[in-house]
Amino acid sequence: MLLLLQLTILSLVLLTLGFIGVSLWIWLIYGAIVLFTLQSPIWLWSLYAAIGLVLAIPQIRRQVLTKPIMKVIRVPKISETERAAINAGTVWVEGEFFSGVPDFERMNQAAYPEVTPELQTFLDEQVEQVCRMATDWEIQRHKDLPIEVWQYLKQERFFGMMIPVEYGGLGFSNFAYSTVMAKLASRSFIHTATVGVTNSLGPAKLLLNYGTSEQKEYYLPRLASGEEIPCFALTEPTAGSDAASITAKGIVFRDDDGKLMVRLNFRKRYITLGAIATLIGLAFKLYDPDNLLGKGEDVGITCILIPANTEGMILGKRHDPMGVPFYNSPVEGQDVVVSVDQIIGGVEQAGQGWKMLMQALAAGRGISFPASCTGVAKLVARVTGAYAKVRQQFGSSIGRFEGIEEPLARIGGLTYVLDAARIYTVGAVDAGEKPAVVSAIAKYQFTETTRKLVNDGMDILGGSGICRGPRNLLANFYTAMPIPITVEGSNILTRTLMIFGQGVMRCHPYLYAEVMAIETGDAIAFDQALWKHIGSIFRNTFRTLLLSLSRGYLASVPGNKSTKRYYQKLAWSSAMFAFLTDFLLIRFGGALKRQEKLTGRLADWLSWMYLSIATLRRFGAEGYKAEDLIFVQWAMNYSFAQMQQALEGILVNLPIPSIAKSILLSLVRINPLGTLPTDTQGSRVAQALQTTGEEREHLTSGIYLPKHPDEALGRLEQALKLCEQAEAVMSKVKQAIRAGQLPQGKVETSIEAALKTEVITKAEADLLRAAESARFDAIQVDAFTLQEYQGNGLQVPQFSTILAQKNVT
Template identity: 45%
Template sequence: MFALLMKWMKSNKILPSISDTEREALEAGTVWIDGDFFRGKADFARLIAEPYSKLSDEEQAFLDGPVEELLARTNRFEIGRTRKVSDELMQFIKDQGFMSFLIPREYGGKQFSTLAISTIMAKIGPVSATVGTLVVIPNSLGAAELIIHYGTQAQKDHYLPRLARGEYLPCFGLTEPTAGSDAASIKAEGLLFRDADGATKIRLNFRKRYITLAPIANLCTIACRLRDPENLLGRNAQNTDGDLGITCVMVHKGTPGFTSGDHHDPIGDPFYNGPLYGKDVVVPLDNIIGGPEYAGQGWKMLMQQLAGGRAVSLPAGAVGGTKVVAAATGAYSAVRQQFGLPIGRMEGVEEKVGRIAGLSYMLEGARVFGCSAVDNGQKPPVISAVLKAYTTEISQQLVIDGMDVFAGAAVMQGPNNILGMGYKSAPVAVTVEGANILTRTLMIFGQGATRCHPYALSVVEGVEKNDVGLFRSKLLGWIGHFILGLLRAEGHYLTRGLFVSVPDVAPETRSFYRRLGWATARFGVMTDLAMFAIGGRLKKRGKLTGRYADVLAWLTLASSALRRYEAEGRRKEDLPLVQYAAEHALWKIQEAFVGIYRNFDGPLGWWTKTIGVFEAHINPLGGAPTDAQSARAARCIQTDNAQFQRLAAGIYLPKDETLGLGRLLRAFRIVSQAQPAADRIIQAQKARKLPRGYLPAEIADEAVKAAVIDGEDAKRLKLALEARIDAIQVDEFTPEQYFAEVNDDGGLEYRKAVNG
């Protein structure tokens, strides 16, 4: 019977087919907390026990020393005008070891933790993406990382010390005009041949684009499809063209036939990015990373490193950006006044500030939690993809919220604009390392449902291998698992998660654990139903699988916020932030489930579209955060106090208090110090002890005479008013500064701008 069932399932494509490249992706990395979500049974005791790490003293010293100095030397506006990093700044980056974070100490590197690398990137990126890429690229997927894990000893001895010193400036050539997110379809070709001197070499032909640091790199790793038609490596390739598979080959700048140096012009912060071209480029066989034995292993190498790597650089930049948005928007909403009061007290503004505060708290928790897992030996490809896609997506939305709060001050460009460049640069992070739209609709659930499910991959393997015994045992196990999951989900629905196992956590957060456990049980059941009812067609149902990805993502992000709250000692002042974050996540999970129910296929579709939707609405997992929750979250970042300083830790706070963020934070500090006096005057105005219709600073002297405040309070109020007015000014340019001139080569030259 099972043999017939197996044959029927295979012929009707009930289960997803797995290509060789998909299998290598599935086999890469590890299953982490995502495994609990896919089996439909949250293990919160395990989650709370997972590491939530801190920086070492050495790493913190580097952050407080060289990183601070680098950013103090960085003029984002001037780099934007010139599109260049000065030779002096570039040399500082090299001399201080900014390109060596991944490299072991024995080769001259820093050998920092993943968390430290992420934290450094999170601090640098929001100040200047131009400078940030000079740190990100050498310390992410590329020559150093691949050589560390797969390189020959000779490659390690030669390249790693030079990469650590910045003598080799690397880039990684993967993307092509016809191969972006579908990187496995690359057309770049490497052909093995016997040269006149009798040595086996590689002739490369390629056309790469969107390659960061390509215009200035002198060591380029090219991902190509390697062919060995003469069987020079003795692999006895089965196909006639001797295709060995994707291979990573190093090409040095100056190699005949290799062309680099041209630039693309990225939106937002300019950074070094451009094409790479190769026409009959001949390199030694030893230029394969790992040597000849790693010929054809490039895709596996890339998938193994990206399994954890996606959780690092792009999430770091995104989360660092949201923390800057939170600090700046919280400060601006307190400093800027309209209608006689800080705009942050107006409910429309408060709603956006609250969202920024709550979600930035959650994203920072996810960043630290994810990096801690990688440092603990995990390489979770599904969670890494979630962190990459959703941190960059949410960050883009939060900077838009911040722009709305800053209003006119956000759209006037110049050295004093705090958010504008981050707003313009946000789409870059959304598109790289796999465009978010495809990561969400193809990768996260497609890979997770097969890899992280306790039975799915084994059942698929049984069908593919025609192993009836394996198929029977795993299918029966799956059916039993589904029945138990269905009962669990229904029980949690009826009791609103009352019997979800919750460990010793803050009493104020226990309800969130229960509802997340309930949501997890439902996710497990709906995953089984999707694989049973839709099966192999799931690959084509991107809208549906995207909603499944949304559930998984918000489960992960909410869990991270809760983990942060526990790890940081259950600070009562942070409770509004974790409450907002968890409530928002449950609301998004609820919306995603309703979307799944409305769009489910087949006979089950009738039930999900009617009874399922009805039950979801009458007993929802959650709704949008309340106005009161939003207000409490907003207040967490609207006063310059110990909590604000702690939440802003890890971002660069400029020492120059005459410009941009530094100027705003100075005003914020002064306004916060004066606020108690202002509140007393406002209360006196309401009691008709002082005239209405005036700002507190405007009637400070009268308030002193009325004994509402004292003389020192009056001075603080007047200083605060001056600081407010100064902090909201935007840049002005004379015509000579503003207009560009066309030079003899047809390019544009800008005169140096001054502050307004």
């Protein structure tokens, strides 16, 4: 009995030490206590002492264990371009999930920016004015922004939002820029494509970070005022996501005056604003056969500025991306000669282009895409909620049907998540972070999620969604959504290679240090990283076991009564994620990055953990608003369901025996991380989108809302308000019909009968008529004469001629 008690106590101590993670010395002491308790023989004590000596004394451990392990491990050679991508930016909160013990206090201390009075004024005046100047339909029809809009954008420094005031720009923070972009996106995709490229990846951003003082003083004021229209030429026919394989070539030489020049030949494509740019930023490989720069013959990838009027530049053509009329173009150059002084950052930065681009992309992916996608998502939420309330079928608003509630819930819940992650991410960038992995998560998840939300919106609108015209608010966004999916790297590669493939190397607490130590043969550095890594594996093994058994309840976490449970499940999720990551690293080694189906699922898991913490951070930072709780609950349940799906997908494909696989799968399905939101939760979100009030306003705040009822959204909003006001009156009429007081018939007939029998008053009858009139007007779709339709510049068959020739009436 005493032995059983001793073993129970030792087991509990073992589990506790493993769960909290203790130093090697504590484990050695624990082992000695076990031997003493069990009255172990001298030979076992001697063996234990020898093992303890080897493990505890670094000099002995390195000779006996670490160096032999170093000789056995084979790691793939990391190229300089891959190294630059891994080292780009910083590790932010994403690293917490790889540790298995996320520090939620640190995560919740991250900056959470708010709209300042100055920014609000700019949104209410300048941004509002841009949105008023042209509808998305007008821009689409004319295949360009109106000239007055171009002039206003230049006048109000929209192209220089991120350029400091001393250079003539607006000096906006990343958050301010993101907030402006979200509002512009809710009006037209063309606004964001045009304004976004001038403020994100382009000459201005690179000049700010790397340019010489002379380059900044000359170019930045011209870029801020719109005197120069920039573009950046990176992608080529044979170098898309693999941008390091660019073939654009520049050769250094001396001209007749002895000046150092670069002769460039290149062929680029998919370059936004390329056809109208006056200043081209170019990424190319620089060669210096005579070593005139003192950097060797193969200098490396370099970024340079080329005025568009330089001899040899070939501009003016444009691509037609899905019929969306923003400028996207090929850019070519044949024997283009410019001074080496045009290299961004001067000769000193020659060969540093890849590092510059990776760092700029790391921040840029986390700003422009989330802003644009959030604006679109909010518009979809606003439009579909109103339409679902206004549109009737079988005598009832379609928003009451459970089949419609389901996509409405996705739209509402995920819009809350997107806005939370947008603010969380740009807050970090403004605080000095350059979170490469988070930016890749943002690029992938925002574009993919918004595409799904637009699809849901189109399903809800039905026929109204597919008939293009000024009344249709979603069709052009539906057409445009594949574009951000492909920009700055295919989403497929972003998911499978960047988020986890590069993320694990960058964010894992020990992996990169181990790889670098093996490459350099540094046994001391490898020893320090390896044994900490092994300790981490032990800790995460115990945490995974105990948190799974307790369903996360053993985790010590922050939060109030409405959020604490979610933090516990996130701690549980992180422990399993870290444990499985290490298991797969041990199983596949350097070949793991080629297991793209597995890394894609790990990327999904990591992404939803990040989106979850962003959601919780927003809810807490905004004061735990009661009206937002329905969105938070739906969003967190949905997020854990996505993590569960990723986990099951990994376990199904683990390279382990089938019996073990079946047992593991059964356990995680019996004890899941989460399940999809309940129908009741979804119904609450769906109804909130259809109801005027704080929930709907807060969810969709910051987008452009036209006030005039002749505009599509203004008309829909007015109909929603009138239908809501008339709802109680209509209930009285329907109740009278059911009671037999009024005959069954058309709405107008019922209104007249109800008025005559004094079921309703004249004022109530007028309200019902106004609501029905507004409802009917709001659900109409655009129709054109043949001449009007052909006048849009669309090539359509001359049906009247064809029919006449066939003698058909």
